[in-house]
Amino acid sequence: DAEITQSPRHKITETGRQVTLACHQTWNHNNMFWYRQDLGHGLRLIHYSYGVQDTNKGEVSDGYSVSRSNTEDLPLTLESAASSQTSVYFCASSEDSSYNEQFFGPGTRLTVL
Amino acid sequence: DAKTTQPPSMDCAEGRAANLPCNHSTISGNEYVYWYRQIHSQGPQYIIHGLKNNETNEMASLIITEDRKSSTLILPHATLRDTAVYYCIVEQTGANNLFFGTGTRLTVIP
Numbered sequence: 001d002a003e004i005t006q007s008p009r010h011k012i013t014e015t016g017r018q019v020t021l022a023c024h025q026t027w028n029h030n031n032m033f034w035y036r037q038d039l040g041h042g043l044r045l046i047h048y049s050y051g052v053q054d055t056n057k058g059e060v061s062d063g064y065s066v067s068r069s070n071t072e073d074l075p076l077t078l079e080s081a082a083s084s085q086t087s088v089y090f091c092a093s094s095e096d097s098s099y100n101e102q103f104f105g106p107g108t109r110l111t112v113l
Numbered sequence: 114d115a116k117t118t119q120p121p122s123m124d125c126a127e128g129r130a131a132n133l134p135c136n137h138s139t140i141s142g143n144e145y146v147y148w149y150r151q152i153h154s155q156g157p158q159y160i161i162h163g164l165k166n167n168e169t170n171e172m173a174s175l176i177i178t179e180d181r182k183s184s185t186l187i188l189p190h191a192t193l194r195d196t197a198v199y200y201c202i203v204e205q206t207g208a209n210n211l212f213f214g215t216g217t218r219l220t221v222i223p
């Protein structure tokens with residue numbers, strides 16, 4: 001069955017380190033998204049991509065970057081991790097269509113010490 | 114910016130219908146109403162969406178008022194597994210960006 005996976009599921013890192021969170025989907029969806037979720041804020045969009053070589057900034061993109069070299073993967077990189085980036089990160093994908101049904105991964109819990 | 118207003122929490126008895134309201138008084142003519150839910154510690158899950166007409170699928174029904182300024186998500190026979198945070202989202206067709214807000218925490222009580 002097609003799916004969307006995230007790795008690692010849990011990560012502890014130190015301030016200043018570079019961290020990359022992986023997202024992989026097997027639906028062949030063109031659209032992929034990264035969100036973060038913090039208490040009291042719901043989900044906030046970090047970056048998104050509408051296809052290979054396409055990336056766009058979301059609401060809270062500072063300190064994060066993404067690259068899209070193939071359809072299946074959209075890795076999220078924290079260039080220099082900060083304690084404010086401690087959060088749960090969700091990846092999602094959707095197909096090109098007239099409506100926006102996004103399929104979400106299980107999430108990655110990141111702790112920056 | 115939030116385009117929707119939802120109550121922060123609601124309770125529902127198991128087996129009864131859960132009616133979750135959402136106000137979206139500034140909705141534009143080409144904006145859809147989406148509902149997602151998030152069960153504890155999992156990623157959000159799409160439930161249903163609509164533009165003008167009422168919609169029903171295997172999970173829920175969506176009732177949109179004639180002026181489109183509010184809507185209600187109906188879970189016809191709530192079960193304990195329906196305990197989750199429910200998000201009402203207004204999104205322009207083709208925009209691909211969902212603003213989740215803080216949603217309504219629905220607790221289904223045995």
